[in-house]
Amino acid sequence: MTELLLLFVGSALVNNFLLTRFLGICPFLGVTRELKAGVSMGIAVTSVMVASVLVLWPLYNLALAPLGLGFLQNMLFILVIAALVQFLEMVIKRAFPSLYTAFGIYLPLITTNCAILGLALLMVGNEYTFLQSLVFAVGSGAGVTLAMGMMAAIREELEFADVPQSLQGPGIALITAGIMALSFMGFAGLGS
Amino acid sequence: MGATVSTIVTATATMGAVGAFFAIALVALAKRTASAEDEQIELLTNLLPGNNCGACGMAGCAALAQALAKGEAVPQSCPVASESQIQKLAEALGLTETVHRERRVARVRCGGHRAISQWRADYEGVLDCRAADLVGKGGKGCVFGCLGLGTCSRVCPYGAITMSPTGLPVVNEALCTGCGLCEAACPRGVIAVMDASQEVFVRCVSTAPGKQVRSVCEVGCIGCGICVRVCPENAVEMLGHLACVDPNRCTACGICVEKCPTDAMQIILEDAGVLTAV
The missing domain is CATH 3.30.70.20 (Alpha-Beta Plaits)
Structure with missing residues (x-):
């Protein structure tokens, strides 16, 4: 139990996907203009992460590994992730049309979000059990949602700040991201 | 040699099976979730010129069709469509006013x-x-x-x-x-x-x-x-x-x-x- 808790904290804070591993940066800058869209995107990424672990762990450990087809992992993972994102897109389009418009291109772009593929490859590389993989996915997703939410909150405040003209927009966003990443280094050494 | 061939076969079969499974599942879900609104948007998209030139200010013909279905745009928003095309769009939307626009x-x-x-x-x-x-x-x-x-x-x-x-x-x-x-x-x-x-x-x-x-x-x-x-x-x-x-x-x-x-x-x-x- 302690081990799982450590894994959760480790994936959410210490090895935060966005701010420490620098995976899946495009929605981090793309949809963090407002808090609601940012957090929703984090939740969307989390659900794709959990869903891909639910599908990919059995697929890899019960089919690919026994058949000696480990070399297929990248191709197969991309295929499965793409299909899962399509599912998610349909669900969101049906259930939350306004969110669907807010996400715009970034929703189908989860397909090529390296955080998802990175999660799957780390899961295989670290030889996690099914339970560990699930905790890892939820933790990583929570970390992504946390970082997205923080970034969006800061950027909402920045709208009212007197930013020098040359730094407005992406410039100040990248500086904010850098300082956030720096502060997340404070978690290094916590847990594993 | 035999091992190589069987590896190729199993690899192809695995990829094919997974791909086919998701393809069928996606199509089935898409069919299930399709609504009348989607159908109308598709119909309107087909009635538009389909050049996706973006002259209307939207991302393409599909985006304009969406706006049309929501009532956020009028058939004349498409600066490219001919008068007969605009007439057809107006009919599809149930607009009765005759639309006339200079070429x-x-x-x-x-x-x-x-x-x-x-x-x-x-x-x-x-x-x-x-x-x-x-x-x-x-x-x-x-x-x-x-x-x-x-x-x-x-x-x-x-x-x-x-x-x-x-x-x-x-x-x-x-x-x-x-x-x-x-x-x-x-x-x-x-x-x-x-x-x-x-x-x-x-x-x-x-x-x-x-x-x-x-x-x-x-x-x-x-x-x-x-x-x-x-x-x-x-x-x-x-x-x-x-x-x-x-x-x-x-x-x-x-x-x-x-x-x-x-x-x-x-x-x-x-x-x-x-x-x-x-």
């Missing part, structure tokens, strides 16, 4: 081709009017006229604009849909989208005084005002040093075209259809 075409408002215009510098760089215009307003003596690098012909999604050998765009009015992309792309404002029924227009955009125009171009509008005086309908007025035709008053009698000392005033001949380059 619009792009017209080139510069006659200063290479042989008759002065050049003050050679431009070397990206062969694009917008880039050339940034460098000290390009190499042409006239800082208002066509730079002749063909940006308009390249942005036209319909292939309606070709560059004449003398370096002026020629609009094929049969192909032009009046979408306005060329008008937006031209850094000089030389191309303008006008009602196709406007037969007389000034083929010059130079607002410089006559003497200055004369020194760089043989066919520019010198602002002499003869057209204003000869027009029986008072359809021509001077905006500074440039003549301007009011299409609502013009009867295309052709007197101004005849009297214009520099041939800047142009008339479209109905049988010609295509504006002939000088």
Whole structure:
């Protein structure tokens, strides 16, 4: 139990996907203009992460590994992730049309979000059990949602700040991201 | 050898099985979640021209169809669709008002081709009017006229604009849909989208005084005002040093075209259809 808790904290804070591993940066800058869209995107990424672990762990450990087809992992993972994102897109389009418009291109772009593929490859590389993989996915997703939410909150405040003209927009966003990443280094050494 | 072949077979089979499973599942879900609204959007998308030129200001025909279905746009929002297409769209949307819209075409408002215009510098760089215009307003003596690098012909999604050998765009009015992309792309404002029924227009955009125009171009509008005086309908007025035709008053009698000392005033001949380059 302690081990799982450590894994959760480790994936959410210490090895935060966005701010420490620098995976899946495009929605981090793309949809963090407002808090609601940012957090929703984090939740969307989390659900794709959990869903891909639910599908990919059995697929890899019960089919690919026994058949000696480990070399297929990248191709197969991309295929499965793409299909899962399509599912998610349909669900969101049906259930939350306004969110669907807010996400715009970034929703189908989860397909090529390296955080998802990175999660799957780390899961295989670290030889996690099914339970560990699930905790890892939820933790990583929570970390992504946390970082997205923080970034969006800061950027909402920045709208009212007197930013020098040359730094407005992406410039100040990248500086904010850098300082956030720096502060997340404070978690290094916590847990594993 | 046998092992290699069996590996290939199992790998292909695995990928195929997973791919087929997700394909079937996705199609099934898409079918299930399809709604009447989606069907209407698809229908509207098919009724639109389908060029995805973006002239309506949306991302493409599908985006406009979505806006149409929501009532955020009207069939006339598509500047490209023909009158019959717009009629069909209105019918599909259940709009009863008859929609009438004038056919619009792009017209080139510069006659200063290479042989008759002065050049003050050679431009070397990206062969694009917008880039050339940034460098000290390009190499042409006239800082208002066509730079002749063909940006308009390249942005036209319909292939309606070709560059004449003398370096002026020629609009094929049969192909032009009046979408306005060329008008937006031209850094000089030389191309303008006008009602196709406007037969007389000034083929010059130079607002410089006559003497200055004369020194760089043989066919520019010198602002002499003869057209204003000869027009029986008072359809021509001077905006500074440039003549301007009011299409609502013009009867295309052709007197101004005849009297214009520099041939800047142009008339479209109905049988010609295509504006002939000088």
